[in-house]
Amino acid sequence: MPINERTHREFIAEASEIVDHLQAGLVRIGDERRRGRQAPAVVNEVFRHAHSLKGLAGMFGLEAMSRLAHQMETLLDGLRLGRLELDDELVATLFACADAFLGQIADAHAGRDTDPRLIERLLEQIAERTSPRAPTQQPVHKVLALQPETLTALTEYEEHRLQDNLKRGTPLYRVHAPLGLDTFEQQLSVLTAAAHAVGELVSSLPSADASGQGLLFDLLLASTTPCDELSATLLPLGATQLERIDQFAPRGSSSPPSMEPPAAWPPPLPAPAVAHYAVGGASAGATPALVVGGASTTMTS
Known part of the structure; x- marks a missing residue:
């Protein structure tokens, strides 16, 4: 969609607010991890922020930002569904995505293009972590x-x-x-x-x-x-x-x-x-x- 000066300012303000919330959520996730605790509700919040940013960037025609937000959303979805483990590498990747969003917003504000190599490297990192694996949980x-x-x-x-x-x-x-x-x-x-x-x-x-x-x-x-x-x-x-x-x-x-019970077990009770x-x-x-x-x-x- 054509972006005039007013809508451009609105995008910068709204995208910046979303990324601020996203970063705050990542900090809380990291804090809980250091305490040995999970934060499923916070992971859900960050997931929603990534989803919102994906939609906002897509609406304003910023394909690179929308694509990265979509892949971050996929990463968070794997985390919230237990398919991925929250380790140091994953935390670093999530924060790198947030930093990349800030860089993209700054570039959009200045009217310049973002270096595509940074985004491609992040997308490759995410793709490595989100490759399909066999389910490990019982129904x-x-x-x-x-x-x-x-x-x-x-x-x-x-x-x-x-x-x-x-x-x-x-x-x-x-x-x-x-x-x-x-x-x-x-x-x-x-x-x-x-x-x-x-x-x-x-x-x-x-x-x-x-x-x-x-x-x-x-x-x-x-x-x-x-x-x-x-x-x-x-x-x-x-x-x-x-x-x-x-x-x-x-x-x-x-x-x-x-x-699967051991062979020596008696028949299961009702x-x-x-x-x-x-x-x-x-x-x-x-x-x-x-x-x-x-x-x-x-x-x-």
Whole structure:
């Protein structure tokens, strides 16, 4: 598109703001890594900033910037889905991309072309890290007690977050919350904020209430907070059931659990029963329950 002076200034300002946010996110990712922690939410933020920059550069006809942002987006996608390991080389490549964006913005502001050799070198580095590799994770339906309709609704990223928490030995829960039609937005907002405060909220999945009087939500939560504290936090906010979904999976293993038992093992026992409220019967007056390993415990106030 033709770029006049005003739109040129707008592009410089908006692109600079995006890159500032992108750099700040990379600094936070590096800080968390030095502490031995992951930062999946921050990786997601940086991924979105790269996506925004790709679209903005493409709209203004800056093909080299759009191409680099797209490849950085691919790199971040591999990181957020667990296909890539966040090592020193990857961190350096991400920061090099951010520096290249700043250089491209400065060149655009000055009306000069960016040296294409710098961009090509970065693209080659990214291509080396993002080459396809065989998947190493077991499908979540083999390691977690989730209903088929829940499994089909999960995104690839959500599946990865469940798998990653499972590998790290973080307990995984399904939080069941029947909410009223007139109040569900406010109730869900409060409930999800509370879930974020006590762990990692991996997914929030709605389903229809057959009674037509409310909506059912299942929140998938990873948390090291003790069960009694979780129930004390979430049940008063509209949740009626807190259920462990990882009880039969090996805990704290450094690799995904194997689904092939040794030959000496006895035949597998039936899967633990999972307690569920009758559809439409939990939106009002239901007694909250805590379910751990398939056994339901009624929660009394």
